[in-house]
Amino acid sequence: MARASAVALPDVSSPGDGLTRPLRYSYNLPLVPRAPRELPVTPASNTTVPHSIGLGLRRSLVEEWRDLEQQGYGNQPRPEFIEVTPENWMGLGGKFRRNLAYFTERYPVYAHGLSLSIGGPTELDMAFVDRLKTFLDDCGVIEFSEHLSYCTDHGHLYDLMPIPFTEAAVQRVCERILRVQDRLKRQIALENVSFYAMPAPEMTEAEFICAVLERADCKLLLDINNVWVNSVNHGYDPKAFIEAMPGARVAYQHIAGHLQISDRQIIDTHGTDVSDPVWDLLAHAQATLGPRPTVLERDGNFPPLSSLLGELAEMGHILNGTARGTPGDAPAEITV
Amino acid sequence: MQSQQELQEMQLAFAAAIRDPDLDTHFPNVSPEQLAVYRELFWDNLKALLDSACPVARDVLGQDTWNMLLGRFWKEHPASTPEYTRMPFEFADWIAGQNLEDGGLPLWLAELIRWEVAELGAMFAPESKDAPPTGSDISATHIAPSLQLHAFAWPVHRIGKNWQPSSPETTCLACYRTAELDIAFMELTPLGTALLELLLAEPEAGLAGATRQLADAMGTDATALETSMAPFIDDLYERGVLGNTHRKGGMEHSPAIDTSENP
Ligand SMILES: [Fe+2]
Numbered sequence: 001m002a003r004a005s006a007v008a009l010p011d012v013s014s015p016g017d018g019l020t021r022p023l024r025y026s027y028n029l030p031l032v033p034r035a036p037r038e039l040p041v042t043p044a045s046n047t048t049v050p051h052s053i054g055l056g057l058r059r060s061l062v063e064e065w066r067d068l069e070q071q072g073y074g075n076q077p078r079p080e081f082i083e084v085t086p087e088n089w090m091g092l093g094g095k096f097r098r099n100l101a102y103f104t105e106r107y108p109v110y111a112h113g114l115s116l117s118i119g120g121p122t123e124l125d126m127a128f129v130d131r132l133k134t135f136l137d138d139c140g141v142i143e144f145s146e147h148l149s150y151c152t153d154h155g156h157l158y159d160l161m162p163i164p165f166t167e168a169a170v171q172r173v174c175e176r177i178l179r180v181q182d183r184l185k186r187q188i189a190l191e192n193v194s195f196y197a198m199p200a201p202e203m204t205e206a207e208f209i210c211a212v213l214e215r216a217d218c219k220l221l222l223d224i225n226n227v228w229v230n231s232v233n234h235g236y237d238p239k240a241f242i243e244a245m246p247g248a249r250v251a252y253q254h255i256a257g258h259l260q261i262s263d264r265q266i267i268d269t270h271g272t273d274v275s276d277p278v279w280d281l282l283a284h285a286q287a288t289l290g291p292r293p294t295v296l297e298r299d300g301n302f303p304p305l306s307s308l309l310g311e312l313a314e315m316g317h318i319l320n321g322t323a324r325g326t327p328g329d330a331p332a333e334i335t336v
Numbered sequence: 337m338q339s340q341q342e343l344q345e346m347q348l349a350f351a352a353a354i355r356d357p358d359l360d361t362h363f364p365n366v367s368p369e370q371l372a373v374y375r376e377l378f379w380d381n382l383k384a385l386l387d388s389a390c391p392v393a394r395d396v397l398g399q400d401t402w403n404m405l406l407g408r409f410w411k412e413h414p415a416s417t418p419e420y421t422r423m424p425f426e427f428a429d430w431i432a433g434q435n436l437e438d439g440g441l442p443l444w445l446a447e448l449i450r451w452e453v454a455e456l457g458a459m460f461a462p463e464s465k466d467a468p469p470t471g472s473d474i475s476a477t478h479i480a481p482s483l484q485l486h487a488f489a490w491p492v493h494r495i496g497k498n499w500q501p502s503s504p505e506t507t508c509l510a511c512y513r514t515a516e517l518d519i520a521f522m523e524l525t526p527l528g529t530a531l532l533e534l535l536l537a538e539p540e541a542g543l544a545g546a547t548r549q550l551a552d553a554m555g556t557d558a559t560a561l562e563t564s565m566a567p568f569i570d571d572l573y574e575r576g577v578l579g580n581t582h583r584k585g586g587m588e589h590s591p592a593i594d595t596s597e598n599p
Contacts (some may be wrong), residue, residue: 082367087419093462094482094517115418121347128418153351155414158385158423159378161350196377197370199346199363203338267373 014031037062052319053312054110054252054295055079059088061298061315064101064305068107076309077155077189077316081108083295090135098223104139110252111141112221116180119163119173120192121255129183131172137183143251145189145221148173148212162195165208170215177216180186189219189251194226196233213249218313222292223254224282225274229266238277239284247289251271255315258295270299292318298314344587353379356411377387382410390452393445395497406433422460424453444490451492451509456486458519460512468469477543479536482513487529493521499538512577520575528568543578544568 020129057065082103105123113132117124136144149160165168181188192209203211213220222245231238257272275294282294296311316322338346346363353361354374376531386406387394394402413430415423432446442448461482491507508529512521524532534546536563541549547565551558572578 088421090419091462092460094459096511097463098517114420119347120349121344125418150347153348153355153414155416156377156418156420156423157351157354157378157417159381161347161354161374164343164346166338166343167339168340172343196373197363197366199350199366200338201365259367267377330371331534 002067031236035139035312052291052293052314053077053079054083055291055312056112056297056299057082057084057100057103057307059099059303060302061308066099066102069102076306077313079107079309079312080292081110081295083297084114084139086113086135087183089273090131100139100324101254109139109141110143110293111136111139111145111150112191112295113144113146115156115158116146117150117153118146118176118177118180119148119169120152120180121150122152122154124176124179126179127243129180133184136186143189143219143221144184144186144252145191145219147193148180148190148209149193149195160195162193162198163208164199165201165203165205167202170208170211172214173212177212177218181216181218187217187219189221191221191223191254192226192230194229194233195224196267198234203212204236205234206241210244210246213246213326217249217250219247219251220283221252222253222289224254224285224294225254225256225258225278225297226268228275228281229258229268230279232264232266235264238255238281239288242281242285242290245289250292250296252293253282253285254295254297255279256299269301270297271301273303274314278308279314279318282315286318286321291321294319311312351499359568378475379410381427383404385420385423386427389427389447392448392452392495396442396448396495396500397445401441401567403514421456422455442500444492444495447486448489448492448495451488454509454511455519456480456485457484461513477535477539479514479539480531480577480579482514483510483532483536484530484575485510485529485536487526487533492525510577512575515576522575525568528565531565532570532572 055061084104085098089096092100101215115128116132132144135141147160149163151157151160163173177188177190189208190212192205195205198205203206206277209220212218224242229240230236231241255274255278256268256270257274258278259267259269259272260275261267285292294315296308298308298317338550349361349364351361353363353371354380357375362373383403388508397405402586409427409430411516413426415426417423417426424451428446428450431449435446459482461484464481466479488507488509489504490501490546491505493507493509493543495501506526508526509523510524510529510532511519513523514520530553531550534549535541538545538549539598544562548558551561554561569578
């Protein structure tokens with residue numbers, strides 16, 4: 001399948017960007033957060049993206065992060081936006097609610113869902129989609145993304161299974177994306193996921209993704225780390241993969257660390273620092289597609305927050321096209 | 337080309353193969369090693385959650401029995417909640433429906449797990465939509481929405497690696513969120529528990545209504561019961577488990593005892 005043709009979509013989405021977006025459905029989409037927020041002042045840069053460096057909000061990070069908000073970031077960058085996982089916060093009270101409110105009041109919010117199972121073999125849970133909508137509206141979420149995969153059979157398995165790259169799957173997934181977009185009253189972004197097996201494919205991963213984006217008229221969350229992981233595990237050229245993506249549909253990007261098992265096997269853990277090949281690939285995406293808001297995902301083996309901010313600084317250098325430091329440029333942890 | 341039905345069957349079979357490592361399913365283009373990666377990732381994910389939700393049960397049962405139990409749950413139970421962190425509640429419900437005796441498992445296991453996840457219940461509970469009653473409505477009583485109240489047949493709060501009960505012993509336990517949003521634990525009398533259960537079932541009737549109902553059931557005088565329960569009630573107000581604007585805390589005696597250890 002050929003690379004998807006360019007589609008007239010604005011390539012950024014933020015509070016204040018255009019209110020009209022060519023979509024195939026007829027209602028007015030809430031393209032800005034319900035309560036537009038003051039964006040933090042971005043350090044001088046020539047990027048056209050209003051917020052470029054984002055950090056995934058995690059329960060394990062909130063306490064330390066709150067302290068930094070109060071004490072200041074020193075010479076390290078403050079994240080320009082956050083990404084939250086709705087399933088980890090929705091409907092909760094107590095400290096969860098307090099912490100979520102603390103951050104959503106201070107930052108532009110992107111949301112990255114886990115349990116929609118957009119490619120699932122059983123019926124979509126539309127009651128859950130309704131609860132999601134309430135969450136997205138309450139938090140003023142700018143972009144909502146999900147995984148182009150499935151996580152259910154007759155119940156939830158809470159992790160990502162690969163959708164077979166077949167024409168039948170393209171049809172099924174697109175029909176479901178359209179229903180979800182219709183219900184959420186917004187365009188959603190789907191993420192290229194890392195996969196470790198692919199039963200009976202009829203097309204390549206790039207062809208599958210392009211077909212889905214085009215036919216469901218949705219956006220792409222381009223996970224740079226996943227491109228690298230899959231390119232190693234399945235032996236393809238990661239740069240060519242990025243070049244094959246429809247640039248105008250890329251809403252935002254992810255980077256993360258992984259676990260290298262061998263020359264030919266990587267597990268996508270989000271539990272280590274971002275590796276050099278992934279930084280290089282981010283630079284390639286920046287050169288190919290232009291700057292996009294990019295989120296650092298860290299889900300385990302958490303280092304001190306200052307180490308993650310060092311990675312955000314590196315990310316900022318790449319996205320803003322300024323001189324690259326090395327991730328190690330962050331103030332070193334003093335060890336005795 | 338794959339049909340819709342073939343797609344669905346393949347996806348269900350793939351998930352089933354992940355749930356059950358003993359299934360000898362083969363998929364075109366998928367090596368056993370690749371399938372093993374999925375089995376391991378999914379299993380680790382499940383285990384990380386339930387290990388941290390039920391540390392006492394895991395400790396007491398030992399790694400092998402615990403893993404066997406999780407494996408059965410994983411294979412047999414299609415979890416319905418999209419929220420990963422709520423899954424321990426489904427595990428507690430599932431184990432409550434199992435025949436523990438036939439499975440060679442301790443009879444108190446389901447109650448222990450219920451008590452372990454009660455702490456999560458108190459942490460997660462959304463705030464009440466209604467503000468505590470104000471004004472002259474002294475009969476209305478506000479109950480903390482985070483309150484998890486349990487009457488158990490076994491003293492589950494004392495179970496640990498070094499001690500397990502050999503006979504049942506009615507044990508009433510509760511946990512709730514404090515004003516500082518931390519979790520606190522209480523051991524209650526059966527009478528206090530009965531009163532709170534009545535209040536939870538019919539909050540509109542208020543404390544007076546619940547006391548009257550309880551007195552009727554016991555064949556006692558309501559006023560006498562109210563007097564004897566007063567210190568307990570005062571303690572609940574003090575802790576913020578109960579609230580309304582006409583009661584102030586600061587009472588003398590507390591029959592509600594903090595359990596010394598978290599479950
Ligand atoms: Fe990602």
